[in-house]
Amino acid sequence: MKKIAYFLSMLMLLTAIAPAAMAKDGSADKEPSPEEQARLEQLDERVQEIKDMDLRAMDKEERKEIRNELRDINKEAKALGGGVYISAGALIVILLLLILLT
Known part of the structure; x- marks a missing residue:
């Protein structure tokens, strides 16, 4: 047993x-570089700007563009963040x- x-x-x-x-390339073992950290902060600020927007006032195409932008930001943040x-x-x-x- x-x-x-x-x-x-x-x-x-x-x-x-x-x-x-x-x-990929051992990114889970290292801390993000200062450039990567700065980029992550920029992405976080952009996400906060999008959250503060009034999406109901936008038309369908604008909301679709915002949704695609958020997906791209999420992919980039995952690639930079590791973990x-x-x-x-x-x-x-x-x-x-x-x-x-x-």
Whole structure:
């Protein structure tokens, strides 16, 4: 039984850290450079400007352009930000294994 629990815990550990290993050019391991940080702040300011807009006053085409711009900003922010993500299911399984093994 301990072998199975050990195997499952190692499997979940490797599953949890796989996104960091698969990140492009090790971007998950480093802090953003000052230029990247400045660009992230610019993107955040633009998102705040869009949130403050009255979208009901715009016509359909303008809203579509804003929506596309937000999608592009989101993609760029994800590319610049990096990070390690653990799914909720993997987190629950890891916690359960830790509780059961202690």
